[in-house]
Amino acid sequence: MVGIDEVARRAGVSTATVSRALSGRGQVSAATRARVEDAAAALGYVVSASASSLASGRTRNIGVVVPYLDRWFFSTVLAGVAAALARHGYDITLYAVSEDPAARTQLFRTFLRRQRVDGIIAISIELGEHESDELARLGIPVIGIGGPNARLTSLAVDDVAVARLATEHLIGLGHRAIAHIGASPEFDLDFHIPTHRRQGFELALAEAGIPMRPDLWEPADFTIEGGFAAAQRLLDGSEHPTAIFAASDEMAIGAVLAARERGLRVPEDLSVIGIDGHELGSFFRLTTVDQFPKAQGERAAEAILTALEGSEDAAATTPDLPFELVQRGTTAPAPSR
Amino acid sequence: MVGIDEVARRAGVSTATVSRALSGRGQVSAATRARVEDAAAALGYVVSASASSLASGRTRNIGVVVPYLDRWFFSTVLAGVAAALARHGYDITLYAVSEDPAARTQLFRTFLRRQRVDGIIAISIELGEHESDELARLGIPVIGIGGPNARLTSLAVDDVAVARLATEHLIGLGHRAIAHIGASPEFDLDFHIPTHRRQGFELALAEAGIPMRPDLWEPADFTIEGGFAAAQRLLDGSEHPTAIFAASDEMAIGAVLAARERGLRVPEDLSVIGIDGHELGSFFRLTTVDQFPKAQGERAAEAILTALEGSEDAAATTPDLPFELVQRGTTAPAPSR
DNA sequence: CTGAAAGCGCTTACAG
């Protein structure tokens, strides 16, 4: 690999000048800069990451910590992060949190402490007290998505408001017997998102003066399969609901399929709404509250870059992530009885 | 951050000895090693990645190049890679190939040349002549998945054989009017996988003495939505097929849904088989040829580690990836006419 | 605006 002194020799300057010309730090005359850039291009010179990092203390690399790589939400957020960081010339190193506690400990104690990254983006990870400490002690910016984690700068959608919006949409259509598919308690790891969504649901009902029916709540595991089974149980009852609000699009799709299997027409006999903005939503004509996961990743990337290189108004960016009701074909006025 | 000399001081040895004790390279007495390890643990010392890389030339970091982060196949393979590499203490830095040609050029010309990684895993990427050159010139091991790329060491499933197996399964059930949902030509970027699958399909038919019916082939885009539309067209004809072989599970699921919408029973009226081993397969009871994508990632990770640290029998590992017919509920004997 | 030189924090021949 070509080194900096070859470039310096070819351009007729010192390595210090090459460094300044290529990094944009410090003063270099336009003519010199042009000569250095030409020499670097001709030789195909690229700064060595480790040498540059060691000397400067900057790695141009962001760590991204994810609980699952192969689940739609996380890989979509990750795609957003990657796209935004690449645009700024940053690399990303990936840290998949393992279910294995020993591996998880090692992640925080070893992997993250190698000084390989300038900052960290943590996607929907509930951190233990101790883990938050470890992150804080790293002394680098950390941005959480899906927080809020009191210890971290976090970007988050207001899950209570999201669930409320979805529920109000159903109420506005005249539904009264509205069921909710939420998460079983053991799934409430990611910042209690399921709990917040349930709260929003209950709030909206209460405001409309609709009493809660305990038989109209079912837990599931955020998958199509789980949503299918939960909907089956909900539709089993004699007084089955006219609408289902699922805490994720995948569960909502499962509910749509379960309804069809029962011979129920969606939306004529049963309305279904989800949350997410899942790519399958348009195919199933699913009404949903989109939370723009790819944009969440991009926002997190920008936030970390601002923390790293930005001006002082970093705090000016709002931590609230946008969401939006997307009306498609799975919700309609409640059937008259 | 604690440095190596603090550890050396505390253990009462030189930094050279600390380095040797912690890295496992070179001779250190058991007693000394224990003392060093204790000191390092007490201080929470972790080797600085950039200093170690610069001095040793080893980064303990693997680059993974993927065309899409947010598609099931790629994120699943990636999960396999990440799990296997983490077990060996390796980091992974992610390179998402952009559709933007300028960004793609920059990836090969700049990002990959920063000497940040010891090796590269390229997941199902069709490389241009020039790009293959750039990779080769990096002078580090490169493993391709989904090859074969003549220039790269590649792991690949035999797509012709996979498609043949799927088709033979249908023929064995007595089907003669078998349709194929493949890929439109512009989707044939990933190593001509769709073309190979189509070849396997045609081969199996030919061997069974079944003439090809041009009206029983439909292109799609590898999504559920695309498979749904393609199946609709196939089922429109007066002499519609009794079985559909889709070149991906997602398209097969689309076909199942299209059949249901037509009022066709699967598998009684129509058999459907896919390829992949998609997570949704079990929910839809989809018969498929599983290609174990997560295991593909793990295999690639092991291959790159072998190339990096392994003995000479690296070439001994077979580049053939396994596949297997998984019979579930969407295929059955052909209806008697 | 430019260069000489120290230094970033490790690793590894070399010598003992």
Place this chain on the structure above:
DNA sequence: CTGAAAGCGCTTACAG
């Protein structure tokens, strides 16, 4: 088995 010292390839005060 262990240590002193050079060196990995850059960046950046410092001086001019």
